[in-house]
Each structure stands twice: as structure tokens, then as C-alpha cells.
Amino acid sequence: MEQFFGFAFTGLPYGCTYALVAVCLVLTYQATGVFNFAFGAQAFASAFIFTWLTQYKNWSGFEAFLVSVVAMGPLVGYAFDRLLFRHIANSNTTAKMVCSLALLVGIPSLLPVIFGPQNLDATATILPFFNPNVVYFTLAGQPINGIDLSAVSVTVVVLVLLTILLRYTALGLQMRAAVESRRLVQLDGVDGNGVVAVAWIVSSFMASLAGVLFAPTFGAFTQDDYVTLTVVAIAAAAWALLRSLPIAAGMAVFIGVLTTVLQGYISPSSFFYATILPSLPFIFLVGALLFLPKMRELDASRDPLATIDPPPPPIAAASRAPTMNRIIRTLWWIVFAGFCVSMLTWIPDSWTTVFNNGLTYSIVLLSITLITGMAGQLSLCQATLAGVGAFTAAQLATHLGLNLLVGGLVGAALAAAVAVVLALLSLRLKGLGLALMTLAAALLFDATFFNETSITGGPQGISVQAKWLGTSAFFNFNGHAMFLLSLGVLIVVVFLVLLVRKGTVGRNLAAMRGSETATAGLGVNPSWQRIMVFALSGAVAGIGGLLHSLEQQVVSPTDWNADISLVLVVLVVTTSVTTVEGAIQAGIGFFVTEQVLTTVLPARIGGSSLTVVLFAFGALTYAAHPEGVLEYQKRRHTMRFERLFFAKEAEAEERKAARAISTSGANG
Template identity: 35%
Template sequence: MSQLPIDVLSGLPFGCVYGLLALGLVMGYRTSGVLNLALGAQGFLVALFFNAAIDDGWSSLVSFIVWVIIFGPFVGIALDRLLFRHVRGAPVVVQLVSVLGLLIAIPSLATVLAGSTSPSPHALILAPSTIYTHLGGYAISGQAVVTVSITIVVLGLLSYLMHFSRLGLYMRSVVESPKLAELSGIEAERVGALAWGLSSLLAGLAGVLIVPILHQVSSFSLTTLVVAATAAAAVGGLTSLPLTMAGALMLGITQQIIAGFAPTGAQWTQGLRPSLPFVILGFALIFHPRLTHLAGRSDPMAGINPPVPSLDVIRRQVRKGRNSRWVVGLAATIVIAVVALNVTDAWAFYLSQGASYACIFLSITLLNGTGGQISLSQASFAGVGGFVTAQMAIHFALPVGAGVFLGALAAGAAGFIVAIPSSRLEGLGTALVTLAFAMLADSLLFPLSWMGNGGTGVILPRPQFGSISFNSSRPLLLFVLVFLAGLSWFVVWIRESKLGLEALAVSSSRRGANAIGLSNKRVSISIFTISAAIAGLGGGIFAITDQSISPSDFNSQYSLVFLVIVVVLGSRTVYGALVGGFGYVIVKQLLSTFAPQSFGALIPLVVGVLAISWVLHPEGLIERQHRYITQLKSHLPKKGLVAASK
């Protein structure tokens, strides 16, 4: 038997696991409009308890019934009650951030509950490595038989449910408009909960089936698998179950073929196999007709619960005069000088790091707060900026300052390339394209020798301007703070410039902006490119502060965490980015210095819970406080809100 059929057969179990996860994603999306990227974390949770129970002496069948069949759907139903039903019909960024919160919180919660020791991987029903038969030259293992059989049964049942049953019809009506469905006597919340239970069951099945293949119980692997499975879901337009399954099988099989045929040794070929799903995801998003308008889910009853009016409406009533800006600027300068001259060297270093994160966070302020766009690749742009800064200093002996500038240009160029396809999309589509780029950067771009030095990272010197050396941390902190102040001013300036106003118009209504002659593409691409360049600047500052940069400093998961931090604090104000940047480093440092080691697992849990709670105050914590203070001070909201209603 030639190699190709063997690769095809060996790719089937992988394709089936992708398929189960992708079907779970589609089920959730079709019934709630929420793309649950936390499905991998749910699968991890089930797989963890399933395997831990077998370690404790349970039989695999009992463990399967308790953890996969009962606990799995229970997790989905509980999450629906706590979260998903509250974000149905909410803006995409609200849905995405709450889901990212789950993605961050669930593995952390699992570690707290089950301990940090990973259980041994166990198989379901048949022994995974036992060979039951041969098909041509391919040995069919117990794992392959179980995985493929379960997937076929699940696909059949789901297809019947969605296309021929009354419940399936209810599910489809609820996703379009829960309120309209309720007007027809359908209990929308119960239908949604059932769908989430099913989706979670699929995630648990996938988790239990993939663990013996991967030989480990890992939340990171399952999360990456879910993002890869998103490619399969995208092939099915996030709606078609058969096409989703076909896409998943194609993905699993093609990956095996690549692994079998691609030349070994070269760095790029090693990254090719894991990159394939993200390439497919990017292409599907750009060319699939159903996916170009993912933001256009129109609930005819959406007007019943209008969103909270933007603080901008209120602010326009109390727009700060130039004098008050000068006062703020002067106060900031005094604070910077006092802080930079009085902290210890160690804290000067930490605060410089915080400032570099704040620079990266400002890119999210501009992109999301002004442009209304969602990017899940800002850390990757920061990585591009940081690596180019370092490589320019090491290989071309350029001054580090010039390297930072070139790094920002390179990040801007990468942003421009990503912005072109993403400008054709809206909301969730943009988020997924950027996520695909972030994953590609992880697996293909950063490991390259001329970028991340083969994955080992790059070491670079601190800058030197004439006789001023920044080798000591305090002068560096002063420099970085002044740089951050300038960048903050730049972001505010962009927001109030013609481009900023155009971006606000486009983010409020693309059709409306088009109607007054604005080019959505030009505006979206411009804001995205500038934002990527700002992230690149932040990455460069991070590199010179740390004097090194490695792919693990800016992997795709950081992009998710960065987005969560900024929007939870408030993406419509630069204060959100500043508080986020410094707060991120200070809290991390304080905990590692003063708190017991076990607290480490709680940090993601707290970040996750904050993200989930953000549903209650989507304007951000800082803006929320500002709103309260404004209300207390002058009762201006009344006028502002009347203005908003007109």
C-alpha cells in the first residue's frame, strides 16, 4: 500500500476529533450566536475528571457516564445559565470577551479543584494501542475504531435533531430572535440551555477521545484544537453540520499528508502542519459568502433592549477645555518625574515593563475603542515589532531606537496585510482572521531564524543616545514614561482627528458611514495598520526593557489576555490601557513576592471572572466609575441621555 492511503486513514481520527469540536462550536453558534472558543477548556475539564476518576480506580464506563454524559452537558447548561443567555444578541466584543474569560478561567479553576498533577491518559472502551485489524498497510487501532464510530453516531443524531425535529426548529428560531421565539410560546432559555448542554457534551467527548492520541491531558492542546476546529466550522459557514464535518475530516487528513510528504529539517516545514487549520480558517473567512457578514445577525426585536449609551454622548456635554488638558498634562509630568526618580532599580524595571504593556494596550484602545474593531493578534504585532527591533540591533548593528521605529513599521506592514482581508468582514469575522494570524505567527513566523531565532529568542542591548546610557533602569523608566505619555497623546489625537471621527462613524454604522461617502475599507485598514504599528512600538519597548525577546513573550494567548484586560477596564479611554499596563505588571509582581505559590493559579481565574462580569458593564470599569462620578457631580447624564435618544 502506498503512503497516501495510509496518511488518509491515519488522519481520520484527528479529523473526527476536530469534527466533534467543530460540531459543538456550530451547535452553540447556531442557537445563541456565540462562538464558544472556550469549548476546548470545557473539553479539558471533562477529560481531566474522566481520567482522574480512572486513576482513582473507577471503571472507564462509569467514569464516562458520570463525567462525559452527565457532567459534560451540566457544564454547558450551567455556563448558559451563568453567562451565555446573558450575552445572546450582545455586541460581538461582549460575547467574545466573556468567552475568552471562560477560556482563561476554566483551566485555572480545574487546577484549583483537581490539583496541579496531571492524570494519566486513559482510553475509552477499547485499548488505544491494540491493533484490531489491518486495512491495506494501515493498522487500525482501538482508538481509531472508537473515535470514528462515536463521531458517525453523533453526526447522524445531530443532523436528525437540527433538520427534522421540533427541537431543532426551536433552536434555529431562538438563535435568530429569542424574544420573537418567546412570542410564539417557545421557552427560549430552556432551548438555549439544551443546545449548550449538547455542545458541551460534544466538547467532553472530543476531550476524552483526543487525550489518548496526544498522550496528555492538557488545556493548551485542547484550546489550540478548538481554534483549529474553528477552521472546519468556518468551512461549513458556521451553520452546515455536514460541511463542517467534511471540513474537519479534510483538515485531519491533509495534516497527516503534509506530515508524511513535507521535507523534514527546514524550520518552515515543521510549522506547516500545525499552521494548516489557520490558513484554511483565513481563506474560509475571506471567501465563504456566509462568513463575510457574520456581524449582520439581525434580531428584529433587538430594539427592545437598547445598549447603554456611550459615555461620549455625556462627555460631549462636558468636553474638557484646553486648560484642563494642560493641567492633566502637567500633573502627569510631575507624577512621571517623581516616580522615575524615587523608585528602586527593580521597580523601575517592572514599571518600564508595565509601560511597554501599556503601549501595546493603547493599540487596543485605538482599534476597539475608536475603530470598533476586534483583534486577537495585538500580541503578535507586538512580537513582530520586538523581534525586528532586536534583529536590527543584532544583525545590522542599527541603533536600538531606529530598530524600534523599524519594528513599528514592520508591525504596521503586518497589520496592513491582515487588515485587507479583515476589512471585508465585520465583528466576529475580523476577530477570527486576526486569531488565525496570531496562530500562524506562533507556529510559522516566530520560530523562523530571522525572526525569533528558531524559537529560542533574541538578546539585545539597551539603547544609548549620545552620552546618555539607558543601561540603568531608572533613566530607562523616565524615557519609557515620556514615550508612553507621547503615545497616549497620539492616540487621543487620532481619536479626535478626521480619521478618528470617520472611524467612530464606521464603527457606529457601516451602512450609514457609506451613505455619507466614507470608505469603510480605507478607514478600517488605516486604523488597523496604525494600531498594529503602535503594538509594534510597544513590543520594541518591551524588548529593550527586557534586553531580550522570545516567542513565548507574545504568543497568541497573550493577545486574548490583553484584549480582555483592556476592554474590561475600558477601551474607550486611554486610562484603561495605562491602568491595565501598569496594573498587569504590578499585580503580577506583588503576588509573586508576597503571595503563596498556589495563588498563581488564581490569577487567571480572577482575570477570567472579571472578563465574564464585564457583560454587566460593557463600557469598562474605568468608564463606569467615571460615569458615576459624572452623574454625582453634575446630573449631566440626563441631558446627555436625552441627546442620545434623539
């Protein structure tokens, strides 16, 4: 029994760490209506700056604390509210999620751009009354030091204070009301926007505090530590239905304690120890999503005054004049032909690689067009599916000598199967629920299959060799051959996506985006439609993943982990998630921007980080331009051009439409 408590007490500080973050996540969701994926990123940013100031600038712990927590936390929260979330308060869940994901991806990439790459080792502590190096007492044989004590005490204090704030104060009541409808609460004389701004300030302050508090626990920390922390907290928050602070805290402590207890009793050499234990939080998350029916209703929009808002910006109108459309189409073909010829003739090898990378990435991104653009759901495991395809093909080629193209089809089929299983598990989930489910799946794969050396070849990965394509077919496989191969596959995939979109399934999915109830009421089986599009998306991702790995000549777990899944979403959302061009522009645009920035900028800034930051900025505009900010600009300029040269023709088309509406009798 003593042994059991010994293991349990070791887990308590971890549990408290998770609990603090879980409680803050619930508070943010309850008081702002946003599920803040970026919470861990905010914590990381504060810890980064705190450590940077103490380690490199020789500031005292207290001064650094003032800057990185007391000043930065509330300021960031206020900025988030004023510049971003206030404007999307009435947008749908997907838009809010995309914004917080963009922050999650953007913030950690922004830090090295500003400060340069740093090796940080957190030692300074900000709690003056607990010394991390002193063992205060022993419990059940376990030494309890200052870090443990501060984790437990801070969590308890915060939990009590926040519970009182949210449940028993006037401000808390106003926050809960303002989340539901900022308009309605104003009619009761409450400044709705102000209340939510306060909530953001509190929440962001908590994130900064948590980040700095726990930096010493990690020692030399990276952003991954904070991502893991957030995910455990998400699992606990999910069991609390994103509602109850005490349950969230209790669940987080339970997960923390259970982990160390299991660690204590299970032999470290067993399979269970290596794979199941790290994925314990994700299993909890999946469990919450599967077994708590209330998790399915998280998204229901509740604002009775939502109609007051100006209607969403009309998606920039596509060109109307037929002549104009013909000209654009012709131009497209000319550019395309020019590009192909250039790729095969004068473009240097370094740039051929860039474009090949872009083309193969585009295929993976098209899988997001299928799920997010057509089914309107956010999937955060597309990189995982791509990885399944790539690893399967690489393993089949290594061990069975199977041709890479055949292996690719097998890999695609396997990726499709994984996607179908996911779709089956999340049949009744939508929006946030589905996003969390796919994120959990991605992290589960990272912790288990992708972490298994026999499958992925460890951190350095498996080399993917062109000769596996069959040397006879590809005499001298070089960049040009790779170009032709990826272009061919891309064209096939583009056509498939377009066919689905204009076909019955595409129409049904579009209808489901409008109203799933009404679609089912007509006789469409919504689950079946979704399963099919997930399967296709999985297969496309699998093929894209293999081709991209072939171009890279290696496939490693870090190419296709959960972080990459998030980046992929951010990329395609910026250009356009609703069109196939969007995916291609995102793929090529990403690698071209990266190449240009790395060449032009000093190495200190880091071209690839900056590229991610740029795209993350683009993704922040998703709520304003759901068609993609690039697509929006494109259409706007096309329209301007049209107005200049083809005004008459466009007007005639417009008048035709207007006349039809006005001659209908029942129009109020």
C-alpha cells in the same frame, strides 16, 4: 496507491477528532448564537479533571467519567447559559466574542489555581469496548487500534444524532428559531430561553465528552493541544459557513487526512514540512474567510424584536460640573507627578521593574484602543504585531549593529505593513470574520516565522541588550532610564491616539461604528479609514513590543504568541477599551496585581494565573459595561461625589441639554 491509502487512513482518526469538535462548534453557533471560542477550554477542563481523578485520586475510569463528563458537562453548560449568555443574548457580536474569549483565557488559568500545577498523563479510556492497546485490524498496511476506532465511531454516531436533532426534530426547529429571536419564538408558545439552555447543556456535554475521549490521543496533554484542536475545527466550521454539520465534518476529516498524506509524501527535512504543514489549518481558515462571501454576513443581527429590550445601560455619564472636572484634573496631575518622583527616588528596583513592565505593556494595549475602541473591531493578533516589532529590532541590532531606537522604528514600520496586509485581506470582513482572520494570522505567525530559530532564536529567544541603545546616550542604563524612556514613548503615543480620536479619522471611525452604510453614503471610504487605523495600531504595537522586550532583556516567541494576544484583549476590555486611561490602567494594573498576588499568596496557587482569571472575570462584564467595568465603577463614584458637592452646577448643565431637546418641534 496502497501507500496513499496508508497515509490517508493514519489521518482519519485525527480528522474525526477535528470533525467532532467542528460539528459541536456549528451546533453551538446554530443553537445559541454564540461562537464558542471556549469550546476547547471546556474540553480541556473536563480532560484535566478526568485525568486528575484517575491519576492522583485513584478513581476508576467510569466514576471519573460520571463526574467529569456526565455531571460537569451539563452543569457548566447550564451555568454558562443562566449566569452569562442568557443576559447577553441580544448584545452585539463583539460583546459575545469577548465573553467567550474571556472564558477561553480564564478557564485554563483557573484550573491550576484550584488544583495546583499538575503534570497530567492521560491513559485511561472511557470506551469499554475498544482497548487502546489492541490492534484490531490493518487497513492498507496501517494498524488500526482502539483509539482510532473509538475516534471514528464516536464521531459518526454524534454527527448522525446531532444532524437529526437540529434538522428533523421539533426541538431542533425551536433552537434554530430561538437563536434568531428568543422573543418572537415565545409568541408561538415556545419557551425560547429554555430551548437555548438545552442547547448549551448539549453543547457543553459534547465538549466534555470530546475532551475526555481524546485525552489519550495526546498522552501528556496541555491546554495548547486543545487550542490547536479548536482552531482546526474552526477552519472546518468556517467552510461549512457555521451552518451545515455534514460539511463541517467532511471538511475536518479532509484537513486531517490531507495533513497526514502530505506528511507522508514530503521529505521531513524540507522547509515545507516544517512551516507549511503545521499552518495548514490556518491557511484553510484564511481561505474560507477570503473566498466564501457568506462569511461576511455572519454578524447581521436578525432579531426583529430587539427593540423590546431595555436600551443598553447608558454609559455611565461623565461628570458635568466644570468645577468638579477641574478638581479631578488637578488631582490627576498631582498623582502623576508624585508617581514620577517616586519612581526616580524611593521605589525599590523590584517594583520599578513592575511599573516599567506595566508602562511598556500599556503601549501595546493602546494599539487595541485604536482598533477595538475606535474602529469597533476585535483584533486577536496584537501580540503578534508587537512581536514583529521586537524581533525586527533585535535582529537588526544583532546582525547589523543598528541602534535599537532606529531598529524600533523599522520594526514598527514592518509591524504596520503586516497590519496593512491583514487589513487589506479582511477589507470586507467585520466582527467575527475579522476576529477569526486575525486569530488565524497570529497562529500562522506562531507556526512559521516565530517558529524559525534563525528569526526568533528558538524557545529561549534573543537577548535584548540595553547597550544597543547607544551607550553614550544612555550612561548607565538602569530601571530609572528605562522608566523615562517608556514614559516618554507612552506620552507620545497617548497624544497621537487622542489626536486621531478627535480628528477626522476618529470621527469617521465613530460614525462607521454607528452605521457603515450611512458613512459611505456621505462620501467616506470605509476601507481606507480602516486600513489607516490598522497601520497606526500595528506601528504602536511594534514599538510597545520592542520596549517591553527591552525591559525583559529578552524577546522569545512565547512572549508574543496567539495566547498573549487573547490575554491582551481581555486585559484592556476589563478596564476600558474606549479610553486611553483604560489601556494604561490595564497595563500597570496587570503587573501590579500579579506582583501583589505572587507575594501574598502561597506558590501553589500561582499569582499570575489568578491575575489572568481576575481580569477574565472582569471581561465577562463587557456586555453589561461596554465602557469597561473599571471605568463604569469610576464614573459611578465620580457622579456620586459630584451629587454630594456640586449638585447645583451639574443640574444647570443638564437642564441646558434637556431644554434644547424639548424645544425642537419634531420630537414625538
